[in-house]
Amino acid sequence: MDLKDEMQRVRFWVNQIGNFCLRLVWHFVHLLVRSWYLGVGVANVIESYLISSGLLRRYRFIDVGKLRYLAIVVESDDACQISKVIQLLQWLQAFGVKHLCLYDTEGVLKKSKESILAKLKNATLFEEADERDPLLDQKHMTLEFASITDGKEAVAKGGNLLFMKYLKLANSGAEQKEQIFTEANLTEALRAVGYGGPEPDLLLVYGPARCHLGFPAWRIRYTEIIHMGPLKSMRYGSLVKAIYKFTMVRQNYGT
Amino acid sequence: MKNAGIDKAIEILGKLVRFLRKIMIHIISVGPMPDHVAFIMDGNRRFARKNNLSEAAGYRIGLLALISCVKYCSELGVRYVTFYAFSIDNFKRRSDEIQPLMDLFLEYIEGLMKEGSIVSRYGIRVYFQGNLKLFSEPVRLAAENAMLATAHNSKLFLIVCLAYTSTNEIVHAVQESCEEKWGGAILLNENEKNDAESFVKVTDIDKNMYMAIAPEPDILIRTSGDTRLSNFLLWQTTCTYLYFPSSFWPEIGFRHLLWAILNFQRHHQYLTKRKKQG
Numbered sequence: 001m002d003l004k005d006e007m008q009r010v011r012f013w014v015n016q017i018g019n020f021c022l023r024l025v026w027h028f029v030h031l032l033v034r035s036w037y038l039g040v041g042v043a044n045v046i047e048s049y050l051i052s053s054g055l056l057r058r059y060r061f062i063d064v065g066k067l068r069y070l071a072i073v074v075e076s077d078d079a080c081q082i083s084k085v086i087q088l089l090q091w092l093q094a095f096g097v098k099h100l101c102l103y104d105t106e107g108v109l110k111k112s113k114e115s116i117l118a119k120l121k122n123a124t125l126f127e128e129a130d131e132r133d134p135l136l137d138q139k140h141m142t143l144e145f146a147s148i149t150d151g152k153e154a155v156a157k158g159g160n161l162l163f164m165k166y167l168k169l170a171n172s173g174a175e176q177k178e179q180i181f182t183e184a185n186l187t188e189a190l191r192a193v194g195y196g197g198p199e200p201d202l203l204l205v206y207g208p209a210r211c212h213l214g215f216p217a218w219r220i221r222y223t224e225i226i227h228m229g230p231l232k233s234m235r236y237g238s239l240v241k242a243i244y245k246f247t248m249v250r251q252n253y254g255t
Numbered sequence: 256m257k258n259a260g261i262d263k264a265i266e267i268l269g270k271l272v273r274f275l276r277k278i279m280i281h282i283i284s285v286g287p288m289p290d291h292v293a294f295i296m297d298g299n300r301r302f303a304r305k306n307n308l309s310e311a312a313g314y315r316i317g318l319l320a321l322i323s324c325v326k327y328c329s330e331l332g333v334r335y336v337t338f339y340a341f342s343i344d345n346f347k348r349r350s351d352e353i354q355p356l357m358d359l360f361l362e363y364i365e366g367l368m369k370e371g372s373i374v375s376r377y378g379i380r381v382y383f384q385g386n387l388k389l390f391s392e393p394v395r396l397a398a399e400n401a402m403l404a405t406a407h408n409s410k411l412f413l414i415v416c417l418a419y420t421s422t423n424e425i426v427h428a429v430q431e432s433c434e435e436k437w438g439g440a441i442l443l444n445e446n447e448k449n450d451a452e453s454f455v456k457v458t459d460i461d462k463n464m465y466m467a468i469a470p471e472p473d474i475l476i477r478t479s480g481d482t483r484l485s486n487f488l489l490w491q492t493t494c495t496y497l498y499f500p501s502s503f504w505p506e507i508g509f510r511h512l513l514w515a516i517l518n519f520q521r522h523h524q525y526l527t528k529r530k531k532q533g
Contacts, residue, residue, distance in 0.1 A: 022281065022282060022285055023285050025282050026282050026283065026285035026286060029282060029283070029517070030286075030517070030520070030521070033517050033518075033521065034521075105529065105532065106532070151493075152457045152460070152461075152490070153457060155425060155429070155457075155460065156453060156455055156456055156457045156459075156460060157453065158429075159429040159432060159433065159455040159460065160453045160454055160455050162429060162433065163432075163433045163436065163454050163455055166433050166437065167437070181426055181427075181429060181430035181433070182426065183422050183423065183426055186422075186425070186426055186429065208522060208525050209496055209522035209525055209526060210496065210497045210498070211492070211493070211494055211495055211496055211497055211526065212492065212493070212497075213493060213494070213529065214493040214494075217421060217425070217489035217490045218422065218425070218489075220484065220489055221420075221421070221422060221484075221485070221486040221489065222483055222485060222486070223483055223484075224482050224483050225482050225483060225484070225497065226482060227497075249481070251483075
């Protein structure tokens with residue numbers, strides 16, 4: 001019995017030591033990963049400086065016309081830094097971006113809409129803008145504000161509109177009912193309930209991780225998604241590089 | 256004699272690689288591991304062109320890469336693995352491009368059903384999700400048979416998205432939700448219909464999605480360096496870590512999965528917090 005107990009105790013301690021060593025190695029591996037990203041971060045800062053100062057030729061002339069609609073996703077905890085958001089918008093405005101959607105999950109940017117518009121010159125709400133207005137000059141920008149409620153909940157509202165049409169066809173054949181549930185009709189229904197924003201060509205994510213944080217699913221079918229890092233470390237050069245990379249992309253849309 | 260020596264060396268090297276992989280898996284399993292990994296298998300044709308192969312050869316090598324990924328995911332303890340195999344948009348390709356793919360699907364599905372295949376060795380349940388009505392009857396029947404034949408397996412769930420796009424999936428889920436609610440709503444009078452709260456809710460759409468059989472993906476990997484989702488899992492990827500390696504799909508290896516998981520672990524706390532708030 002004593003020998004058995006002793007063996008069990010030894011096995012227990014061997015396991016504990018083994019687990020401890022494994023944890024140590026895991027932390028070491030993650031330390032290596034963190035060091036890698038530190039190095040990449042330093043290289044990005046240098047590259048960003050070179051781009052901003054115009055030393056890198058290929059970034060000097062970028063055809064921003066290809067970027068018809070840009071979306072910016074900001075981590076909600078960072079979205080309170082309104083001054084940073086305004087600086088980013090001013091860079092984009094100076095760059096020539098005309099139409100932009102600002103998104104954060106909790107709607108912090110939506111609540112700060114008025115103060116953002118007040119601090120920006122030549123910017124109006126997307127819903128109120130009229131492209132045909134001759135007074136809109138080159139640097140004019142339209143802004144749309146979105147949050148998580150513009151995503152799945154909006155689709156449910158659009159779905160309810162389709163449902164009302166479906167109810168009216170109570171006694172019709174299956175074929176007529178099938179014709180209600182199409183992608184075109186759902187797009188139209190979303191527009192009717194006030195969620196008809198265009199599909200962005202490019203989505204820039206300012207946050208700790210590369211994920212779109214619930215940007216309306218219906219609108220990002222073929223959107224290029226680029227992770228820019230946290231908002232507090234945003235750099236003009238990195239912004240230019242992201243837009244340049246977008247202009248170089250060729251899409252075949254599945255063909 | 257020389258060949259036997261080389262074969263022996265390759266066998267030893269293979270064993271060493273498998274041993275090192277096991278050690279790496281033990282180490283990274285200390286941290287949080289993903290439950291569901293999704294893949295966009297992009298770059299088979301570009302791989303073929305780069306290596307002077309036919310497109311069909313590119314797809315075959317891509318299929319081997321898919322099988323390897325399933326094996327690695329099984330070793331890593333991933334329970335759900337989803338592959339974007341054929342988009343509704345791909346029907347726009349020429350018929351001489353589509354037919355070899357359909358033949359490959361049929362061959363692959365038949366292979367899955369054989370004794371000793373990866374499905375039986377790893378206890379894999381196979382799902383083919385998407386608008387399967389768009390396929391010809393042989394492909395559709397083969398898919399349905401494969402799903403029935405593997406229904407008793409439960410170690411790993413392999414979800415192959417065929418004739419799939421997210422927008423089509425959403426419309427289908429809205430339609431199913433409406434059909435479910437129709438019975439109750441038809442009994443209401445006009446005023447009641449207008450005053451009633453929304454009939455269709457987000458939870459109804461969620462449960463009618465093709466992908467309702469799996470939890471939301473923890474990681475989504477798209478090969479070939481393109482940084483878009485191409486109408487794949489748009490509804491399910493709110494808090495999914497996106498990884499866009501530049502390698503073509505047939506070049507994908509364990510190292511890519513390892514890197515994706517290490518990054519998932521780095522951001523796990525943040526993504527879990529966001530998921531709870533959503």
